[in-house]
Amino acid sequence: MKVALVAGSAERAKVVLKRSTQIALALCLALFGTAIQARADCQNVSGSMTETIVPAPNDPYGSALGIVSGGLSGASTAVITSPDGSTSFDVFVTNWGDLLQGTGALTLTPVPGNSSEFTLNVILTITGGSGKYSGTTGMLRYQGLAQFSSPTTGTFDVIYRGSVCGPNVKGHAD
Numbered sequence: 001m002k003v004a005l006v007a008g009s010a011e012r013a014k015v016v017l018k019r020s021t022q023i024a025l026a027l028c029l030a031l032f033g034t035a036i037q038a039r040a041d042c043q044n045v046s047g048s049m050t051e052t053i054v055p056a057p058n059d060p061y062g063s064a065l066g067i068v069s070g071g072l073s074g075a076s077t078a079v080i081t082s083p084d085g086s087t088s089f090d091v092f093v094t095n096w097g098d099l100l101q102g103t104g105a106l107t108l109t110p111v112p113g114n115s116s117e118f119t120l121n122v123i124l125t126i127t128g129g130s131g132k133y134s135g136t137t138g139m140l141r142y143q144g145l146a147q148f149s150s151p152t153t154g155t156f157d158v159i160y161r162g163s164v165c166g167p168n169v170k171g172h173a174d
Helices: 002-039
Strands: 042-054 063-070 074-080 087-094 099-111 114-130 137-150 153-165
Touching: 042 074, 042 137, 063 153, 087 114, 099 137, 114 153
Parallel strands: none
Antiparallel strands: 042 063, 042 153, 063 074, 074 087, 087 099, 099 114, 114 137, 137 153
């Protein structure tokens, strides 16, 4: 009789241990899945931007300062980072004080019949930020018109759209 009791207790212990292990595994998977989902939040953003070339003695290739409307409402700045003007470092500061930054690859194409106007296309690769945009990745595309009154003065009127992904992008609406 004692052997049957010991064997029964051992069997029950195995069943309890197995169920506990299954529950622990399910909880771990649920928590891990939540962490992945939180990291994968993305926000589609779009709007418009008007930038003006500003004097920049510390930026040898030029820079611009702008006003942004839409999903990234606030201010922007872009610093040209290559001698041929094909790359930039861009920063958005939203009305909420969040900062989004990225590196741009840009092309200017002359508008036929007008020596001072160019179509502008930029692919901005998001490299991070702060506040809501801390730890973000993604891509924005700008398309619009660049007008130069001289090699060092001009404006850019663009529409932007893209996706910003990170752990906090669903925070507050801009």
